[in-house]
Structure formats: structure tokens, C-alpha cells
Amino acid sequence: MSGIVRYYQNRTRTPGQMITDKDDAPLAPDTPQASGTPLTHDAPQALNDTLFRLTRAVLFKMDPERAHDIALRAASHSIVKSINRKRYATNGSAVTCMGLDLPNCVGLAAGLDKNGDYIDALGAMGFGFIEIGTITPKPQQGNPQPRLFRLKEHNALINRMGFNNMGVDHLVKQAEKRQFKGCLGINIGKNASTAIDDAENDYLTCLEKVYASADYITVNVSSPNTQGLRDLQHGERLRSLLDCLKNAQSNLATRHGQYKPVVVKIAPDMSDAELSEFCTTVLEFEIDGVIAGNTTSERSMVAGSQHANESGGLSGAPIRALADDRMAVVATQLDGKAALIGVGGIFSGGHAALKRQLGADLVQLYTGLIYHGPALVRDCIRKTT
Numbered sequence: 001m002s003g004i005v006r007y008y009q010n011r012t013r014t015p016g017q018m019i020t021d022k023d024d025a026p027l028a029p030d031t032p033q034a035s036g037t038p039l040t041h042d043a044p045q046a047l048n049d050t051l052f053r054l055t056r057a058v059l060f061k062m063d064p065e066r067a068h069d070i071a072l073r074a075a076s077h078s079i080v081k082s083i084n085r086k087r088y089a090t091n092g093s094a095v096t097c098m099g100l101d102l103p104n105c106v107g108l109a110a111g112l113d114k115n116g117d118y119i120d121a122l123g124a125m126g127f128g129f130i131e132i133g134t135i136t137p138k139p140q141q142g143n144p145q146p147r148l149f150r151l152k153e154h155n156a157l158i159n160r161m162g163f164n165n166m167g168v169d170h171l172v173k174q175a176e177k178r179q180f181k182g183c184l185g186i187n188i189g190k191n192a193s194t195a196i197d198d199a200e201n202d203y204l205t206c207l208e209k210v211y212a213s214a215d216y217i218t219v220n221v222s223s224p225n226t227q228g229l230r231d232l233q234h235g236e237r238l239r240s241l242l243d244c245l246k247n248a249q250s251n252l253a254t255r256h257g258q259y260k261p262v263v264v265k266i267a268p269d270m271s272d273a274e275l276s277e278f279c280t281t282v283l284e285f286e287i288d289g290v291i292a293g294n295t296t297s298e299r300s301m302v303a304g305s306q307h308a309n310e311s312g313g314l315s316g317a318p319i320r321a322l323a324d325d326r327m328a329v330v331a332t333q334l335d336g337k338a339a340l341i342g343v344g345g346i347f348s349g350g351h352a353a354l355k356r357q358l359g360a361d362l363v364q365l366y367t368g369l370i371y372h373g374p375a376l377v378r379d380c381i382r383k384t385t
């Protein structure tokens with residue numbers, strides 16, 4: 001067990017008193033919630049949620065990556081989009097964050113729509129904002145398959161996709177075609193073939209190219225699947241990256257006549273001291289916000305599971321306590337001086353509401369959507385309204 005996990009398990013913390021044992025328990029796969037039954041029990045929604053449950057049973061028999069592709073393609077069909085819009089688009093409370101007006105505070109986390117091919121299909125599920133990417137300057141294939149694993153008994157995934165994407169030019173074309181009325185975040189990274197010492201050039205290239213089409217831009221320095229990337233979260237490398245991105249943001253704001261917020265996405269595997277140093281740097285360079293956080297390299301919470309030893313990042317229900325704990329530390333450090341987006345392990349509206357209580361301005365989810373479908377988005381919007 002790593003120091004960090006021992007730390008968050010043993011820690012006596014004031015905000016943590018709001019996290020009860022019940023909240024922390026991962027949903028068992030045979031509970032009605034985990035099998036896709038509506039998280040809120042409105043009779044007219046029952047048919048749709050049963051349909052989701054049946055679809056999920058079929059998809060979960062397939063290879064996970066293939067199932068994701070099929071599900072996204074199906075969700076893009078105009079009939080499915082219109083059903084989703086009717087069933088799942090819930091009126092949430094509008095929020096303003098980093099100067100952006102969002103229809104609600106619930107967003108899709110990066111990685112599900114890496115190329116921006118499914119923005120409107122995902123928007124039909126009710127999200128207030130959608131983050132596409134991670135995108136890199138040049139297209140790249142990512143790691144060899146298999147690279148995505150389901151840990152069904154834990155409601156979790158392990159992935160080592162390695163930024164498989166079609167390159168920034170393709171993504172920009174897709175983003176420009178969108179009809180989605182919520183906000184669009186574009187998450188940027190570096191190509192695997194770019195040395196870590198040259199990473200700044202890749203981030204700058206992406207920032208310049210996506211600036212006009214994004215509502216905000218996320219700098220991903222926390223994927224565990226690109227060698228050396230997480231080094232950019234610390235010390236001089238972080239300072240130099242944020243310095244050059246901040247200058248570029250300022251020049252782009254002048255050129256385009258519009259300021260677009262830049263946020264940095266971090267790993268939940270950072271110690272208190274590392275988070276403190278990170279947040280000080282973020283505030284020094286006047287970065288607009290932080291996303292806490294990405295997948296974890298930790299495995300103690302899924303030890304013994306069939307795929308527990310696969311390399312990559314773990315996401316989903318088992319990482320929620322860790323993600324909440326690390327995010328609460330960031331909230332204290334930022335003290336409201338930069339925006340905070342909370343991600344990791346949201347499987348119910350209550351979890352989303354708790355992240356807000358712990359200091360998140362906005363929340364995002366990914367793995368919960370795979371296990372619960374759009375009913376989860378609706379539940380999160382209702383519980384955070």
C-alpha cells in the first residue's frame with residue numbers, strides 16, 4: 001500500500017467527516033443501482049432505464065474498447081439523440097465559473113470523446129459541459145491493444161490508452177461543427193514521440209490551434225500512460241510550462257479578442273507537500289483552475305481483482321475516497337482563488353453533491369457513465385441543483 005493511500009485511509013480530517021462509510025462503499029454489481037436501474041425512480045423513465053440495462057448487458061460481453069465505440073456510435077444516431085434529449089436532459093441550475101455560463105455544473109471528463117466526434121450525442125445526455133481530448137499535435141495510435149479493462153465487481157476500469165487520437169486538426173474541425181449549447185473544454189497533451197524536454201512546444205501548438213473553438217482549455221500533465229508526463233506536475237518543469245502557456249494565453253486573448261480560461265489536470269497520486277507546491281505555482285501564474293483529478297496508479301483498493309495488475313490508470317468507484325481527499329486538499333490550498341473541477345468515482349448524484357461540498361465548483365464523470373448510463377447524469381444534475 002502506498003504512503004498516499006495509507007494516509008487518506010487513516011487521516012482524521014474535518015471535510016472527511018462528511019464522507020460516511022456508506023458513501024465510500026463501492027456499489028456491488030448486483031445492486032439495482034449498479035445494474036443500471038434508475039438512480040431516481042420516476043415511472044416514465046423506467047422503460048428507458050431498462051433499455052439501458054439490457055444494452056449494457058450486451059455491451060459488457062464485448063471487448064471494452066469495442067463496446068465503447070459501438071455505444072458512442074449508437075448514441076450519435078438521431079433517434080437515440082432525440083430519445084436521450086427527451087429522457088435525460090434535466091433542467092439544472094445554471095452556474096458561472098471562470099467567466100463561463102454553464103447550464104449546470106455536471107460535465108463529461110476527458111478521454112471518452114478523444115477526437116470530438118460525439119459532442120452532440122453526449123450533449124443530448126444533459127451534460128452542462130463536455131471535455132474532449134486528450135488531443136496531441138500529430139495523430140497517434142496509442143498503446144497496443146488490449147489497453148482497456150473492466151473490473152466489474154468494483155465498478156471500475158483500468159486504461160493505458162496512451163492518447164490514441166486523430167490529431168488536433170481533426171478535433172478542431174469536429175468542435176467547429178458542434179451544435180451543443182453547453183460549454184466545450186478541450187484537453188491537450190503531448191505526442192509520445194516528443195521528448196519531455198520539448199513538451200512545451202506540443203502544448204503550445206495545441207493551445208494555439210484549439211483556442212478559437214474551445215470555451216476552456218485543459219492542460220493534461222497527469223496521464224500515467226505517457227512516459228514522463230507526470231514530471232510536468234512538479235518544480236521547474238511545471239513553472240516553465242505554466243509560464244509559457246500563460247504568455248501564450250494572453251497573446252491569444254489579444255489576437256482573438258476573447259479570454260479563454262486555462263486549467264491544469266493533476267493526478268490523485270500527489271502528496272500534501274506536492275499539492276501545496278503545485279497550488280502555489282498555479283496561483284503564482286494566475287492559472288484559471290485545477291481539475292482534480294485523473295486516474296490513479298494505486299491498486300490497493302482493487303487488490304485481488306482479475307485485472308488489478310494491468311498497468312495504466314484506475315478509475316471508477318474505488319478511487320472516489322482518494323480523489324475526494326486529494327481534491328479537498330487542493331480546495332483548501334486554492335482557497336477560492338482559482339476554480340476547482342472535481343473528478344473521480346462519481347457513481348450517484350450524492351457523490352457529485354459531496355464533491356461540491358468539499359469545494360468543487362464543477363464536477364465531471366467518466367466511468368460512472370459506462371456503468372450507469374445517462375441516468376447518472378440526470379441524477380447528478382438533480383442532486384447538485
Ligand SMILES: Cc1cc2nc3c(=O)[nH]c(=O)nc-3n(C[C@H](O)[C@H](O)[C@H](O)COP(=O)(O)O)c2cc1C
Nearest residue numbers: 109110111134159293294315316344345365366367
Ligand atoms: C478509458 C479512459 C480514458 C481516459 N482518457 C483520458 C484522457 O485522454 N485525458 C484525460 O485527461 N483523462 C482521461 N481519463 C481520465 C478521466 O477523464 C477521469 O479523470 C478519470 O477516469 C476519473 O474519473 P472517473 O472515476 O469518473 O472515471 C480517461 C479515463 C478512462 C477510463
